Amino acid sequence: MKPAARIQAAIELMAEIYHSTAPADAIVHGYMRQRRYIGAGDRREISELVYGVMRTYWLLEGILHHFWASPSDDAIQKARRHILIYLHKFKPEFSVVDLFSGEEYAPKRLTPTEQDLLGQVKEFNCEDLSEAAQLSCPDWVYNLLKANNPHNYRAILLSLQVTAPLDLRVNILKSGREKALAKLRREGYSCEPTLLSPWGIRLQERQPLKHHPLLQEGVLEIQDEGSQLIAMVCAVEPGMAVWDYCAGAGGKTLALAAMMQNKGRILATDTVAWRLKNAPQRLRRAGVHNVETRVLDEQAGKWVKRQAGKFDCVLVDAPCSGSGTWRRNPELRWRMDATGFQELLQKQQEILDKAALLVKPGGRLVYATCSLLNPENREQIEMFLKKHPQFAFYSLSYDYANNGALELNPADHQTDGFFAAVLQKSDS
Structure with a gap:
């Protein structure tokens, strides 16, 4: 897929997520399953864009509200503008004007309003937003978390914006942790025992393990x-x-x-x-x-x-x-x-x-x-x-x-x- 087609797919996915109450991962999985032509690399890049937008949702909303008192609640419009701002502000390697070309499989051309928005966003300092918006958190959660964690609320909220690792639990009815670790390492997986749980294994990089024999045989379970x-x-x-x-x-x-x-x-x-x-x-x-x-x-x-x-x-x-x-x-x-x-x-x-x-x-x-x-x-x-x-x-x-x-x-x-x-x- 061309970059523009991946961005259009991300817009479609975000619109569906905004319109639905189903878990986002299920929506992403269903979208990809219905489009078998999307290759593994394309799936990864589309998912990274979608999850990047979701993790910065309140920051993107804060930017939109800063320039417009009442941004559109239409799911497609909202998804399009969130992705526009996200790319323009945080992915400068993308030329959104070129990618939003209106060509086949690409997003529609930028409207004059969107062009004006991007011009303002480029020079906008996010520090002008509330701290809650900067940390991509709704005000009511921000207030509760800050009250109970006055010294490290920022670190906690920032840590919630990164990708979680993949943790596994060893089923001690079938194996010991060291044995399972040794097998995974022999197969080339970079993994370590968890620091707190005596049954846990943490993979250094997220990898598809659903069909791995150790999971199919019940030796391992995916569990934080x-x-x-x-x-x-x-x-x-x-x-x-x-x-x-x-x-x-x-x-x-x-x-x-x-x-x-x-x-x-x-x-x-x-x-x-x-x-x-x-x-x-x-x-x-x-x-x-x-x-x-x-x-x-x-x-x-x-x-x-x-x-x-x-x-x-x-x-x-x-x-x-x-x-x-x-x-x-x-x-x-x-x-x-x-x-x-x-x-x-x-x-x-x-x-x-x-x-x-x-x-x-x-x-x-x-x-x-x-x-x-x-x-x-x-x-x-x-x-x-x-x-x-x-x-x-x-x-x-x-x-x-x-x-x-x-x-x-x-x-x-x-x-x-x-x-x-x-x-x-x-x-x-």
Whole structure:
């Protein structure tokens, strides 16, 4: 593909992402799958442009709003102008006037308004924008993050603009980390053991591994190191009864099963059936046979009540803002607003209240999010403990724990942003 055709493809992709609520990576994958003629190199360059625009979304919006009080909300127009500014401001090797030629497969010619915009943008100093816009962050997230991290909020927000590494978790039911590392290195992969997780391997460069034999055989799973640590702080042991309450696709369920050596019982549930759809296949591939999956739909209410007080550990990996995963899911930068965030906080409280009923005396409730925002992390724990005096905060002693809880971010720990707190139920 010619450069102009790649840019037109990026505009089409961005328009679809702006118009949809589906995950951006799924949209990109579907777009490429429907166009088999796009070669590997072209796919890579188109994706780099699309993700570059998404990571700088609020900066691009800030520039547009600086010159126009009300930029167009039309998805195609918005995508086109975001890519125009991104290329003109951050990719000077591209001549946008030549590339936006209107020729076959190329973007339409620049309008007089767009030509005028580019003339102003070229000399524009981004320091004239708010700090939130400069850091490509919505104001409401910026304010929350700065309040809780006054000394390193800039480093955290800048770290969320880079590409995340590819982390793998070794399935200890099938192999040890050193053995898996040795095999990958023999095959030419540049990889190292993760610094915090005892099961993790980090690849120095992102590479397609979906069809690698170690993944197909269940020896390796793709999982961020921070996510692996969430499973680790659950401290589950063989023979326990464990409930992964918001299991999703089952990544943490697999890690818990490995820790338990396939002994005991794990219940993996979610309120949405499609999230659990691939879990059985992943479990079989990993050699896991102590997990039961269930959908928590309207018919499950009575059954759930019968499970009260039966579990040694209940993990609540709660639905959250996803702010800690902006490196991987940059579309989350704009898909949640302050109103939706408040609704989410209420949902988290309701889930915690329900999950607390399932913990047996002396058992543990582990609350986790992939968020960097205090209202859905420590503040949720503080409110929960006031409502549930039978639970107490259990302080984690790991070197990387912060005031007894797990608080990870890309700047300080080179993981996605995660939070986890352990709550111990009294024996009586």
